[in-house]
Amino acid sequence: MRSTIVPVALGTACMAVMTLGTGHAAATPATTAPRGSGWEPAPSAPWDVAAGERCAFAIHGEPIVDEVVRRELPPPAEGVTRSAYKGDLVVRVTNKETGxxxxxxxxxxxxxxxxxxxxxxxxxxxxxxxxxGDGNLARGMYVVDGVYTIGISPTGSKTVTGPVVATDSVCDRIA
Structure with a gap:
């Protein structure tokens, strides 16, 4: 699940950093997809977020394992693209003030x-x-886990919903 994402990253899929709002670019080589499978590497780029935008301090994110692949699926409607994402992704999120x-x-x-x-x-x-930055979760950076959906408005507001959702504050972990 990656694309132009705003710190939303997803390893086996999109969120790929998929870091939402950060884009993609390889930090480590992505796994080569089987020839003719339709899956292509979808590497995540390193990213930076200023103090106060997500955490009270500036943060840096960088993939240290990135084997995410993407496959284009048939569009559900005109003006909509649909992509599937999967693969291992580990992102190191660093407090730029303390390390x-x-x-x-x-x-x-x-x-x-x-x-x-x-x-x-x-x-x-x-x-x-x-x-x-805006949405149904408090301002922050989270690992969201479970079975859920994320709606992102054109202005970047995020709504996370689902029957099984767990959140872990990365800001708290590195404060």
Whole structure:
């Protein structure tokens, strides 16, 4: 589940950092997908977030394991692209003031619909990294796990819902 994500990262899938709002670029080589499988590497780029945007302090994220692959699926409607993501992803999130860090295993799987408006809708199983500035979770950086959806508005507001959802504050872990 990656694409232009705003700290939302997902290993086995999108969230790939999929770090939402951070984009993708290889830090470590992604696994080569089987030839003709339709799966392509979807590496995550390192990213930085200023103090106060997610945590009270500036943070840096960088994949230390990135074997995420992506496959384009048939679009559900005009103006919507649909992609599936899967693979191992571990993102090291570092407090830029103290150097404290946490290695977040965000190897979830996701199917992501990206709308021409900039809105996204993620269907997720497993953990992904979600940066929240506005939404139904408090401002922060979280490992969200379970079976859930993430709606992202064109302005970046995130709504996490589902029958099974657990959140772990990365900001608290590295404060």
């Amino acid at each position: 404290a860090h946490y290695d977040a295993d965000v190897s979830g799987s996701a199917v992501v619909d990206a709308h021409a408006s900039g809105a996204q809708f993620w269907r997720v199983v497993g953990p992904v990294l979600v940066g929240v």
